[in-house]
Amino acid sequence: xxxxxxxxxxxxxxxxxxxxxxxxxxxxxxxxxxxxxxxxxxxxxxxxxxxxxxxxxxxxxxxxxxxxxxxxxxxxxxxxxxxxxxxxxxxxxxxxxxxxxxxxxxxxxxxxxxxxxxxxxxxxxxxxxxxxxxxxxxxxxxxxxxxxxxxxxxxxxxxxxxxxxxxxxxxxxxxxxxxxxxxxxxxxxxxxxxxxxxxxxxxxxxxxxxxxxxxxxxxxxxxxxxxxxxxxxxxxxxxxxxxxxxxxxxxxxxxxxxxxxxxxxxxxxxxxxxxxxxxxxxxxxxxxxxxxxxxxxxxxxxxxxxxxxxxxxxxxxxxxxxxxxxxxxxxxxxxxxxxxxxxxxxxxxxxxxxxxxxxxxxxxxxxxxxxxxxxxxxxxxxxxxxxxxxxxxxxxxxx
Numbered sequence: 001x002x003x004x005x006x007x008x009x010x011x012x013x014x015x016x017x018x019x020x021x022x023x024x025x026x027x028x029x030x031x032x033x034x035x036x037x038x039x040x041x042x043x044x045x046x047x048x049x050x051x052x053x054x055x056x057x058x059x060x061x062x063x064x065x066x067x068x069x070x071x072x073x074x075x076x077x078x079x080x081x082x083x084x085x086x087x088x089x090x091x092x093x094x095x096x097x098x099x100x101x102x103x104x105x106x107x108x109x110x111x112x113x114x115x116x117x118x119x120x121x122x123x124x125x126x127x128x129x130x131x132x133x134x135x136x137x138x139x140x141x142x143x144x145x146x147x148x149x150x151x152x153x154x155x156x157x158x159x160x161x162x163x164x165x166x167x168x169x170x171x172x173x174x175x176x177x178x179x180x181x182x183x184x185x186x187x188x189x190x191x192x193x194x195x196x197x198x199x200x201x202x203x204x205x206x207x208x209x210x211x212x213x214x215x216x217x218x219x220x221x222x223x224x225x226x227x228x229x230x231x232x233x234x235x236x237x238x239x240x241x242x243x244x245x246x247x248x249x250x251x252x253x254x255x256x257x258x259x260x261x262x263x264x265x266x267x268x269x270x271x272x273x274x275x276x277x278x279x280x281x282x283x284x285x286x287x288x289x290x291x292x293x294x295x296x297x298x299x300x301x302x303x304x305x306x307x308x309x310x311x312x313x314x315x316x317x318x319x320x321x322x323x324x325x326x327x328x329x330x331x332x333x334x335x336x337x338x339x340x341x342x343x344x345x346x347x348x349x350x351x352x353x354x355x356x357x358x359x360x361x362x363x364x365x366x367x368x369x370x371x372x373x374x375x376x377x378x379x380x381x382x383x384x385x386x387x388x389x390x391x392x393x394x395x396x397x398x399x
Contacts, residue, residue, distance in 0.1 A: 013213045015223055016148070021289050022206045022227030024147030027154045028286020029108040029344070030199020031235060032115065032279040035242055036254040037341040041394065042192035044247060049192035050239050054232050056193070056387060057200035059380030060355040061228050063362035065221035066372045068206075070365065077358040078297055082304065084361035093357035094301045098294055100350030102327060104198060105129070105290040106334025107343035108283040114256040114340070115279040121256075125335035132287045133328040136295065139317040150285035157278035158234050161259065164266035165241035190390035194348040195341075197387060200231065201351050202289065241266075256340055291327045298323035345391055352388040356381055 013021075035046075042049040067080040078097060082090025112128045113121030135146065206223050213219050238259070245265045246254060255261055263275040299320030302311030315321040334343055359381040365371035 011212055011214050011216075013219075015219050015226075017145075018206050018213055018219055018223035019227050020145075020148035020151060021292075022202050022223055023151035023155075023230060024285035025202025025206075025289035025293070026200060026227065026231045026286075027151055027158075027234070028199075028202075028282045028284075028289075029104060029111050029340075030196065031154075031158065031238060032259055032282060033107065033111040033256060033340050034195050034199050034344055035239075035258045036256060037344065038192035038195045039242070039246075039254055039258075040251055041188040041195070043188070043251075044243070045189050046192065046243060047236075047239055049189050050196050050235060052190065052193035052383075052387070053196040053200060054235075056197055056352075056380065056383040058228065059376055059383060060358065061224050062372050063359050063377045063380055064355070065224050066362055066365060066370055067358060068220040068224075069217045070369050076297065077354050077361065078300060078304075078306075080361040081357040082306075084364040085357070087306070089357050089360065090304075091301075091306045093354050094297055094306060096350045096353040096357070097297050098301075098327075098330075100201075100347045100354060101290050101294045101297075102330040103334055103338075103343045103347035103350065104201070105287055105294070105327070105331035106338060107198075107340050107347065108287040108290060109331060109335045110338075110340045110343065111256075111283040112280050112287075115260060115276045115283075118256065122335055126332050128284060128287060129291075129328050129331050129335065132284065132291055133324060135288055136292050136324050137315065137317065137319055137321055139319055147285050147289060150281045154278045154282040154285070155230070155234060157274050158238055161263055161266065161271065161275060162237040162241045164271055165244050165262060167266070187390050187394060190387050191394040194352070194387045194391040195344050196235075198344050198347050198351065199235065200228070201347075202227065202231070202286070287331075291324060291331065294327035294330075295320050295324035298326060345395055349388045349391055352384040356384045359384070 038049060039046050064077070064080075067077075067084075071079050071083055076093075076097060078090050078094030080090075081093040106125070109125030109128045110121055113124035116124055206220060206227070213223075242258065242262060246258065246262055249261075253261070257276075257279070259275050259279065260272060263272040298307055298311045299314075301307035302309055302320075302323065311320065311323040311326065313320065313322050338346075359377035362372060362377040363374065
């Protein structure tokens with residue numbers, strides 16, 4: 001087979017499109033659903049967990065950006081691990097990404113159901129996956145355009161909600177934390193950081209676009225940095241709003257749709273339906289990006305003989321359609337058998353494993369290739385291991 005016959009993806013995306021896809025992947029499930037299971041673990045130390053999650057995610061982004069400058073093909077840490085550490089490391093990263101992002105996609109679909117009609121959460125989740133698959137099969141350029149619109153709406157609603165929560169604080173009878181606040185030991189704080197980490201993991205979606213981005217050595221790192229900075233700022237505002245109002249409620253009243261509860265406490269009115277709409281749009285946008293990212297990783301693995309070769313097929317729209325369908329089926333299985341908390345935990349452990357491989361690969365970069373300071377991948381690797389281990393221990397103790 002000549003190099004010309006190897007399936008390739010077209011370079012259609014610029015900086016704006018890559019940022020839009022990153023925001024669409026991050027401003028979704030996490031900001032609308034991860035707070036409840038995270039608060040049950042961390043309690044009033046929720047902001048500490050958010051800070052840890054942001055720090056680990058930032059270190060991951062640093063190592064990933066350095067690798068993306070050198071390796072511009074699709075696949076993210078699968079490609080980086082394969083090139084720098086060997087096939088086994090690449091395969092581990094690839095399958096960790098696939099499992100983790102399929103779990104995240106399932107959580108996103110369940111979030112849509114939770115905000116639309118909790119009694120029909122699972123069938124609505126499956127329907128959302130089917131609709132998003134149809135959009136993904138139309139091509140990555142359309143995915144970027146949809147993500148840009150969704151991200152703008154979601155950010156506007158979240159800023160409105162955060163402001164309303166601060167105004168509404170004065171009408172609350174007591175701003176003290178009510179009885180029933182969960183324990184917040186070190187294990188709980190780290191476990192909550194793992195759940196919140198999933199909300200930051202969208203920049204991995206940008207890395208999987210290496211083969212579809214114009215000037216990838218310049219565009220990918222800038223897109224990661226911009227989308228990450230925006231999301232960190234928005235998440236801090238939302239976390240402060242939650243601790244301002246919802247922390248005055250017993251933990252049992254933190255539902256699967258915590259921002260809807262926050263909107264009601266902040267005054268309701270048009271804000272409550274706006275939050276529901278934003279949740280559906282955000283989770284739908286995340287689902288769009290997540291399934292596209294999984295599909296492209298499976299495409300790269302199929303092309304590299306680490307997954308069935310049939311997954312390397314490309315449709316007339318320039319999309320790895322068979323890989324996209326496999327990703328959608330996997331997400332539908334998560335919706336039918338799992339819950340949001342369990343899906344986020346599975347996603348966190350898997351994606352932290354993926355980034356562990358990325359940090360090890362970054363340590364193999366040469367100084368002439370723009371290797372980050374060694375403390376970055378070493379600290380990132382330690383952070384990934386600590387958070388993942390804490391989540392695994394919490395799951396085993398509650399199981």
